Amino acid sequence: MKPAISFSPTKALQVYFLLATILLATACKKEKALEPSKEDENYFIIKDNPADPADHAIFQFYQNTGIASFYNDTIARKEVRNNAGVPQYSYIKLSLSYSLFGNQILNFKHISSKAPIPALMTLLKEQLIPQLPKGLIIPSILLVDSLWNTLPVLNTTVVDGWTSWQGFNTVAIKMMDVEAMNNEEKKIYIASIMAGLAEKKLNSIFPGELQKEFFSVSRQPGVNPLPFDIYYGLPFYIFMDPATVPEPETIGFLKYINVGDPLWPPLYLNTPPREMDDLRTYLTAAFHYSTADFNNEYAGHELILQKFNTIRKFAKQAGFSLPD
Template structure:
């Protein structure tokens, strides 16, 4: 105890003297720089390909969430920097502390994704939704709560404040159906954020209530199917629930509300026409009603479709 009391004032004095050393005065930066602008680097094949993609689409692609640094001063000749990062988990309502992602182990993984994004994803958006930037990563994991439990979403796109986080895949070796499925997943998550922000009231009234009203007086979300159909005569589709592409819907439980909506959004961008979707679910009127609602909202936002 004696030694502790002796060293505390000594340490305080040393810290005080260290803080009195002359340091360059920090000056406010008057730069109004857009860090989402991509600059060319012809000597680096990956950087050059990213620049060509940016030049063609106007959308910057990153493989690191730290996109710039600025010197803000120095300490005895040692530069001090401020690092500019993409706002991956930020939103006006707070920070999402349940988002985890792993950056690309090799930046070359970007290359097969660029034609996929340019040909399969961005043309479908066609100005309907803003895409400020894209961050490609090795993996994504999002935990959250919905209804009565905790959900974990793995390797699904995540829409951050100024970037869309997407798992990089070997799109050049994928089948046509797999490419459509991956593109539909990205488009669905982009539209999901728009719907949550601006259409929540209408979603409850026009979309979710179709399933809610199929079992009056009962809770239809996150329920065992046996609770809704004790005699096992009805399927999930009879209550307006469909499989989420490409993850199969459990045959014995109804989905969370958000998963229900995502399933329809992915279907919306996976099927080329309404007729194709209706051919699969022609026996389920509630499914057809919910798909019609989702497609109507998509058109209202600005998406265009073949029919």
């Protein structure tokens, strides 16, 4: 039988000091300094650049409203790996699409000049933000040169409401030279931006009501001259002699849109608006005209007046402020 192993007090003390020395050496080993993770970084925080008037104006707008604004849809990049000294990045982008796979349903063109930005940011702060209803959140703003959905419309103007688009994490706004505008033109421009915001809100709150009370006016038999849905967005000339196309007011439209090759004769490009075109045009009018002014402008056009009053009703119920 082997004898039990035993330690003398002196031997045990030596072992104790040896273990303590090893632990102390391990604890004092220099480690890599802790670095903040960028996994939860807020990319909608704007930093000032006083040397650039456009960037400084965007910073001041952010200070006053809390809304970050950009003129490029790529707003940041972060290194995700390093392969033998070659860094690889992922890019943080603003999305104007609601698709899970990021497919763009809106086309836009980047701005070519930053010169109009300072005056524009002042106008948005003073005339757009105060009109927004409670609960309408603008996560960020992307300033663009132009924007369009599917086919470009050749005769789009500011009164058509195609100056803004509410996307997934940003609102695209078509930048215009507001310094060259008079007060009336600025009001129409703001009304057009509001129309783009209101279109999405109204469609989300009143989808059935809009179909029943607004779009049905132009769809009804005896008004729609086509043998199919008037909102299909197909040029009239495919189905009827262009010379016999009725005036848009007789169908309850404020205007026809023109799509196709700009080399075609304009008469052949006349096309009924799509639902979004019709809604945005009326919303622009609702945000710009008082009821009395609109009634004077379109006196005798009963379908136009009916749709105008309907869209005003829904806009007010959605929390938007309207003239008078």
